[in-house]
Amino acid sequence: MKFSAHEWRGHFPLLANHPRLHYLDNAATGQLCAAAFDAVTHHELTQRANVLRGTYRLAEQADEAYEKARRQAAAYLNAAGVDEVVFTSGTTAAINLVAHAFGDGLKPGDEVALSLAEHHSNFVPWQMLRERCGIVLRFIPLSADGRLDLSRLDAAITPRCRLVAVTHASNVTGAVTDLAPIAAAARAAGARLLVDGAQRVQHGPVDVQALGADFYAFSGHKVFAPTGVGVLWGRGEALAALPPFLGGGGMIGRVTAAATTYAAPPRRFEAGTPPIAQAIGLGAALDWLRALVWEELNAHSARLAQRLIGELAALPGLTFLGPRDLRARLPIVAFNLAGIHPHDLCQVLDAHHVAVRGGHHCAQPLMDCFGVEGAVRASLAPYNTGADIDALLEGLRDAQRKLK
Ligand code: PLP
Numbered sequence: 001m002k003f004s005a006h007e008w009r010g011h012f013p014l015l016a017n018h019p020r021l022h023y024l025d026n027a028a029t030g031q032l033c034a035a036a037f038d039a040v041t042h043h044e045l046t047q048r049a050n051v052l053r054g055t056y057r058l059a060e061q062a063d064e065a066y067e068k069a070r071r072q073a074a075a076y077l078n079a080a081g082v083d084e085v086v087f088t089s090g091t092t093a094a095i096n097l098v099a100h101a102f103g104d105g106l107k108p109g110d111e112v113a114l115s116l117a118e119h120h121s122n123f124v125p126w127q128m129l130r131e132r133c134g135i136v137l138r139f140i141p142l143s144a145d146g147r148l149d150l151s152r153l154d155a156a157i158t159p160r161c162r163l164v165a166v167t168h169a170s171n172v173t174g175a176v177t178d179l180a181p182i183a184a185a186a187r188a189a190g191a192r193l194l195v196d197g198a199q200r201v202q203h204g205p206v207d208v209q210a211l212g213a214d215f216y217a218f219s220g221h222k223v224f225a226p227t228g229v230g231v232l233w234g235r236g237e238a239l240a241a242l243p244p245f246l247g248g249g250g251m252i253g254r255v256t257a258a259a260t261t262y263a264a265p266p267r268r269f270e271a272g273t274p275p276i277a278q279a280i281g282l283g284a285a286l287d288w289l290r291a292l293v294w295e296e297l298n299a300h301s302a303r304l305a306q307r308l309i310g311e312l313a314a315l316p317g318l319t320f321l322g323p324r325d326l327r328a329r330l331p332i333v334a335f336n337l338a339g340i341h342p343h344d345l346c347q348v349l350d351a352h353h354v355a356v357r358g359g360h361h362c363a364q365p366l367m368d369c370f371g372v373e374g375a376v377r378a379s380l381a382p383y384n385t386g387a388d389i390d391a392l393l394e395g396l397r398d399a400q401r402k403l404k
Contacts, residue, residue, distance in 0.1 A: 003296035009383040010271070011039055011226070011288075022354040022388040026222075027171050027332050027379030030202055033224040038278050039284030040226060051276055053249055057069050057234070064283035066276055069283025070266070073231050076286040078207040084239060086266040087279045088234040091120040091198040094232035095165070097196055097269060099125035101242040106162055113156040113164045113191070115140040115148045116369055120362040122196040123260030126204065140166065140182075142369050145323040147172040153185045161191040168200035168216075172377065173322025173363050174305075174332030176200065176339075184396030187275075192238060198222055202381065203296035203330055214238040220278060224381075225285035229278035232269070239265040246271040297382040304380055305331035308389050315396060321375050331380035334361070337396065340403045342376045348402060349376075352395035355386075 009015045015023065017129030025029060047061040054060070056066040067082075074082045088094040103112075103126075103156045112126050116139050128136055136357045136369060138156040141149045150165065157164055169176045179195065186193040193213040201218040208216045215238065220229040223334040235243070244251055246263050248271035253261035306326055311319050323329060337345060342358030349356055360367050367374060378392055 003123045003293065003382070004386045005300060005383055011035070012383055015383060019126055020353045022352070022391040024354060024380060024384065024388055024392060026202065026381040027377065028223040028357055029221045029227070030269050030381055031383070032226065033285050033288060035288035036225045036281035036285040040281040043277050045300045048277070050273055055355040062276060065280050066096040066274070072283035076208055076290050078205070079232050079233055081210060081236055083264070083266055083367060084233055084236055085272050086234065086269040088226055088230045088232050089275060090219040090221070090230035091196060091217045094230055095122055095194070095196065096125045097232055097245045098215050099129050100245040101269070102163060102192065103129040103133060103135070106133050106135050109136060109160065110162045110352060111136045111138055111158060111160045111197045113138045113140060113161050113165050116142050116365045117146060117148060117170045117175070117363070118167055118253065118365070119171050119196065119198065120364070121198070122167060123365060136160070142241065146170065146321060146366060146402065147323065147369065148177055150178060150181050153181060154242040157185040157189050158279045158349050159189055161186070161189045163192045163194060165194040165196070167196040169330050170322070170364050170366070171332070172366055172375070174330035175322055176328045176330060178328070179211050179213065185364040187212070191385070199330060199332070201299055202207065203225050205290050205334055208233050220282040220285070223282070223285055223289065225282040226278040229275040229282050244268050244271065248272045255392070298347045300380055301331040301384065302326050302386055304386065304389055305333055307386075308333055308378065308392070311389075315400070321370050321372070324360060329348050332377060334375040334377040336372060336375050340399060342374045344403055345376050345396070349392065352398065354392050354395045
């Protein structure tokens with residue numbers, strides 16, 4: 001059956017409740033899909049109990065639902081094993097977990113390589129590690145349009161490099177990182193590779209085995225699932241080599257007054273009560289997404305983004321951040337209109353029922369590279385239609401009339 005954005009919208013309860021809303025802030029948060037909504041409701045109404053503790057039937061049902069979610073996440077990522085999936089509260093928590101568990105084993109002078117296009121979630125934890133452990137941070141430079149400059153990897157990934165942490169796709173420019181040369185350089189240096197998948201996962205299943213990564217992090221709320229849950233995938237051997245980060249219930253082997261032994265992954269990294277209902281919702285969303293024909297969905301979003309880029313280019317005073325062509329790009333379009341602050345633009349657009357984000361997008365080092373304080377960002381999902389683009393363009397013309 002041919003993909004229809006209008007039909008797809010029907011799977012998102014909020015969009016049905018807000019027929020006039022033009023939601024173009026999908027890079028911040030995707031709307032909750034019915035599959036996730038139904039799974040959470042079913043769990044809360046029929047099987048709510050804590051997990052991995054109880055021996056009564058209700059608790060066993062909750063255990064099974066939670067572990068099913070782990071299998072569903074493993075399938076979406078094509079993980080080699082279910083135990084490679086650790087539930088966290090989101091991408092930020094997943095990256096911080098690695099920055100502590102892996103990072104605390106580093107010595108002064110060891111190096112971590114990042115790019116300047118990272119979200120603060122994949123930037124600040126490494127700066128904090130530098131303060132704790134005296135590591136050296138090296139940065140993969142960017143080309144003028146904000147892509148990682150792969151011709152200059154040597155400068156950032158040296159023989160002292162212990163970990164490379166890069167985004168799979170920029171939340172500002174939508175540029176998708178070509179990970180193969182980075183994985184090869186990391187391997188050659190004997191370094192681990194952590195990939196921030198927060199933006200990429202919304203646009204179809206990922207094959208972590210093919211990427212050559214050791215760790216992959218993403219958030220549920222960006223894949224049309226609940227907030228408060230995310231995944232850290234770790235290659236079996238890479239996870240097994242890590243000590244725990246947080247201590248508490250559920251992550252132990254045996255606790256005595258003298259010492260504690262730890263459970264094997266993934267439990268070792270899931271101290272305390274996990275986000276149970278959220279993980280179940282995430283699993284259901286990922287299962288639903290995995291069955292879709294992503295070539296059609298992505299072709300639809302790319303067509304809309306191409307049209308948006310074309311029409312924006314005709315507006316006087318408009319500048320883009322990032323590459324204009326949609327090759328190796330997600331449908332994320334960031335721009336500025338001369339003389340108008342991004343927040344003011346967002347307010348005028350809101351009056352047109354257009355929801356977009358304006359600001360630095362938690363990517364200030366990238367903004368510095370572009371020489372701007374911030375930008376407006378329209379980010380598309382397959383439920384967006386031509387009417388959303390029309391409303392955005394109309395709102396921008398209105399803003400130019402009102403604010404200039
Ligand atoms: N990394 C990227 C590329 C992102 O776009 C985001 C959120 O926008 C994050 C990390 C942080 O995700 P979260 O706030 O869900 O932890």
